[in-house]
Amino acid sequence: MLAPKARPSPLPDSLWQALAAASPDGGAAVSTGAPLARDLDVEVAVIGAGYSGLAAAYALQKRGVGCAVLDANVVGWGASGRNGGVVSSKFRLSFPTIDQLHGLDTAKRMHRLAHEGVRVVESLVDEFGLTQARFEHTGSLRCAHTERALAAICAEADWVRATLGDTSMSVQLRAEVERETGSKGFVGGVLSKDAGTILPLEYLRGLARGMTLRGVPIYESTPVLQMHRAPGDTHVTLRTPGGTVRAKQVIVATNAYSDLTPATAPYQRELVPFRSAMIATERLPADLDARLMVERRSYTETRRMMKWFRKVDGRMLFGGRDAFGKEGQTTGFEGLQRAMVALFPDLADVPVAYRWSGYVGMTFNSLPHVGRSDDATTFCLGYNGAGVAMASLLGQHAAALALGETPELSLLGAPGLRPVPFHSLRAPGVRLVAAWYQFLDAVGA
Ligand SMILES: Cc1cc2nc3c(=O)[nH]c(=O)nc-3n(C[C@H](O)[C@H](O)[C@H](O)COP(=O)(O)OP(=O)(O)OC[C@H]3O[C@@H](n4cnc5c(N)ncnc54)[C@H](O)[C@@H]3O)c2cc1C
Numbered sequence: 001m002l003a004p005k006a007r008p009s010p011l012p013d014s015l016w017q018a019l020a021a022a023s024p025d026g027g028a029a030v031s032t033g034a035p036l037a038r039d040l041d042v043e044v045a046v047i048g049a050g051y052s053g054l055a056a057a058y059a060l061q062k063r064g065v066g067c068a069v070l071d072a073n074v075v076g077w078g079a080s081g082r083n084g085g086v087v088s089s090k091f092r093l094s095f096p097t098i099d100q101l102h103g104l105d106t107a108k109r110m111h112r113l114a115h116e117g118v119r120v121v122e123s124l125v126d127e128f129g130l131t132q133a134r135f136e137h138t139g140s141l142r143c144a145h146t147e148r149a150l151a152a153i154c155a156e157a158d159w160v161r162a163t164l165g166d167t168s169m170s171v172q173l174r175a176e177v178e179r180e181t182g183s184k185g186f187v188g189g190v191l192s193k194d195a196g197t198i199l200p201l202e203y204l205r206g207l208a209r210g211m212t213l214r215g216v217p218i219y220e221s222t223p224v225l226q227m228h229r230a231p232g233d234t235h236v237t238l239r240t241p242g243g244t245v246r247a248k249q250v251i252v253a254t255n256a257y258s259d260l261t262p263a264t265a266p267y268q269r270e271l272v273p274f275r276s277a278m279i280a281t282e283r284l285p286a287d288l289d290a291r292l293m294v295e296r297r298s299y300t301e302t303r304r305m306m307k308w309f310r311k312v313d314g315r316m317l318f319g320g321r322d323a324f325g326k327e328g329q330t331t332g333f334e335g336l337q338r339a340m341v342a343l344f345p346d347l348a349d350v351p352v353a354y355r356w357s358g359y360v361g362m363t364f365n366s367l368p369h370v371g372r373s374d375d376a377t378t379f380c381l382g383y384n385g386a387g388v389a390m391a392s393l394l395g396q397h398a399a400a401l402a403l404g405e406t407p408e409l410s411l412l413g414a415p416g417l418r419p420v421p422f423h424s425l426r427a428p429g430v431r432l433v434a435a436w437y438q439f440l441d442a443v444g445a
Contacts, residue, residue: 011076012082012358014356015315020202023202036068036219041245043067043248044066045068045238045247049218050391051080052394053071055124055207057211057395057399058207061211061216069216070240071220072260076205078256079257079387080204081201082200086300086386087118088386090386091366091384091386096160098110110411112408113409117393118195118389120389124392127210130207132202132206140195140297141172141180142189143177143181144186144301150302153190153302171188185301185342197298222242223241223260227264229376236377248376249378251377252264252381255271256358267379267381270369270379271363272362272363274360278355279319298310307319307336309340309343315353318336367382367411368380368394369382370409371415378399378401
């Protein structure tokens, strides 16, 4: 666990940060930027100013419920300011697998929730006028690295079409994937039309600006150090360096960064944090720009230690999970660049301009969790690396739960905190599993 910090860490030196700095407002602070410096009484306190926390605050504000958002860092410091900006309509667990494990009705409900996530992003972008976030409903192409992987994703697309009546997935043959991506590294793919891309930090900053304009205070540089409810007290007291907050309800939206302070650390034990790294090249030469990723979608591949890529600002953005390194370390970036060049040999001489990483929160059942840890505290976390749309949705459902409503959550509803068994062994466990996955990927199994 990290010691509580007196000063917030700066935003990572990412492409998103550079684009925000170059935007018309020069990446200006989104809220007052001020830490909490007095005592406060609110109906609901939200901890964490990522998509989850701001979506929760949005849902509360719409219902006329007074709330305040507290973040240990500046808006965008967490995963919401670092991610790949892929807006997807799927869970890590496939819909046929959900059907096998939990039955068809559940698979249908989960399918609805997954697509609702994309609708929520669309409507927030519209409502808050977030043109700077450049949301595009591009679709996402899953590229198969072996015939076996292709057969598996085609079978999944067939099942979704035949059983759920979802025609948004279609198979692409090898030649089409090669034309579209510019890579010879794939044998075919499956296109999911209901997906898109966004500038993740602009999306988050736009939401934060909108919430501030609607009168919801966002206190940055305000770590919650302690959460406490005295026996018989109807309020929870949150202690921060500059003041205490008394709230009837608390929403914990700290995801894979929950161990920043002891107050939220118990929520980290729901998760196995996995480091996820990204690189962005310098602007591509015109001929390469015209040949690579011509449809401007997001792209993922079928290897277990999956890589993904898209084109932004005329640059190749390439990401992948790397369980071996720690955030802030430089390990993993060379491996990522090698993987990129293996798929796109033409990029061998294009320098990498930005390198950054962050933590994604994986869960044991591969699904996000939203629930109540007691009668005054609600949490949402564990997006398994696909949280742009899902956190935008589940933050709102967490707000509904905190107000005693019963939103449709299907398998995402958690009965309480369910710490990962043998949590202290998670780091070596993650390394072991990652090494095994890398081996299987390497031998093409
Ligand atoms: C490199 C990378 C690439 C990714 N790519 C994608 C992608 O392309 N598509 C996709 O859908 N998802 C992606 N994800 C996942 C996605 O970014 C996350 O699921 C999502 O941003 C989670 O949002 P959140 O609001 O729950 O958490 P975060 O955005 O991490 O916010 C948590 C906040 O809580 C604050 N906090 C923590 N503890 C305290 C405390 N005690 N007191 C006060 N504040 C506290 C932190 O400062 C932080 O700002 C990626 C993630 C990473 C790291």
